[in-house]
Amino acid sequence: MNVLIIGSGAREHTLATLVKESPLSKRVIVAPGNPGMKDVAEVVALREQKELLAFAKREKVDLVIIGPEQPLVEGLADVFRSAGLPVFGPGREGAKLEGSKAFSKVFMEEFSIPTAHAEMATTLDEARAIANNWEGLPVLKADGLAAGKGVFLPETPEETEATLMDLFVHHHLGAAANCLLFEERLIGPEISFFMLRNEKGYTYLGSARDHKRAYDGDMGPNTGGMGTISPAEELSSKEEEQLKEIMESTHRGLLSRKIDFRGVLFIGAMRTEKGLKVLEYNVRFGDPETQSLLPRIKEDILELLKKTAEGEELPPAVSYTYPAGVCVCIASDGYPVRGAVPQKVTLQTPDEGVRLFHAGTSETNGELVASGGRVFSLVAFGDDVVQARARVYKNIDSVHFEGMWYRKDI
DSSP, X not given: OEEEXXXXXXXXXXXXXXXXXXXXXXXXXXXXXXXXXXXXXXXXOOOSHHHHHHHHHHTTXXXXXXXXXXXXXXXXXXXXXXTTOOEESOOHHHHHHHHOHXXXXXXXXXXXXXXXXXXXXXXXXXXXXXXXXXXXXXXXXESSOOTTOOEEOOSSHHHHHHHHHHHHTSOTTGGGGSSEEEEOOOOSOEEEEEEEEETTEEEEEEEEEEOOEEETTTEEEEOSOSEEEESOOOOOHHHHHHHHHHHHHHHHHHHHHTOOOOEEEEEEEEEETTEXXXXXXXXXXXXXXXXXXXXXXXXXXXXXXXXXXXXXOOOSOOOBSSSEEEEEEEEOTTTTTSOOXXXXXXXXOOOTTOEEEESSEEEETTEEEEOSSEEEEEEEEESSHHHHHHHHHHTGGGEEOTTOBOOSOO
């Protein structure tokens, strides 16, 4: 198979690596990609829909895998499908589950999926009225895509008001915050669950836990994710039943709405005293969750993605080569507050079984350069999270560039 993967980060590097390892794989292409992917794929500097479609047709691509959320929300999967190409990733309508938190919340309530109570505002006056009558402190969520920066946790009424001013007056997030959700603040640890899904059914892939805060001890600003463990933790039998009900209700809801969803559903949930509650849906593999979860799976990843995209029957379950995985993201100085100053990178070969995936790298005069906020994902596997964690931190020194930093408590 000729496979085209859309994206440029560590998630796409992981997907390209696993696709390359498949017996079904003939040619792997990533657009726009990054320099680190050249060991497993051809990298082509294409970004625009028309260019990507023309390339896929010309190069006789058999499967398109769309990594990031933005092109999914913009309808890239529809563009490819209308040209007769199999695509892993939902069309524009299915992508609304991530692209609009209001759409997602209405969907959850319609199909009795356990979630936090929420109210919505589209003006400053509406938002202030909700805030004045809100019991306790809300979670504030921008309706649209905000690159992981659209969730706010004000600790005082004054902070709530400041956030409302930032969003509705100063337009800190632009159109993404034209609608704002006030959501009940739930207490408990978060878990990410992943399921492949098409009209025929779904397959549960496993869980992971991301560490969103920048600094050790879950301190500092939110980021795109500083590392993950997979699996997150063992669920009780009651929680396992709840998860099955959530996945089944989500699947049936998509059938009921006649939404052609062929891809992965990333269910962000919280363990509360009242059971699992769904915080959000994402419609693509998580980054950095993908790095610690997908390489654990024993089954052929390309075959699974192909079956999903082509609407074939999916297996009832997957098995694992590695019981646990831990990913640590290595970031540039100043992330996530300010942009990176490009720095030359020196790499050494990590221990066998430890994988390094590139995210924010580029090439300057033939040299590898750290040019993004999150630069690498270093991933190790083991019999349990403790063993995998020890392996990943033992290999951190295989990467070096000026100003690099990482959380030490993933």
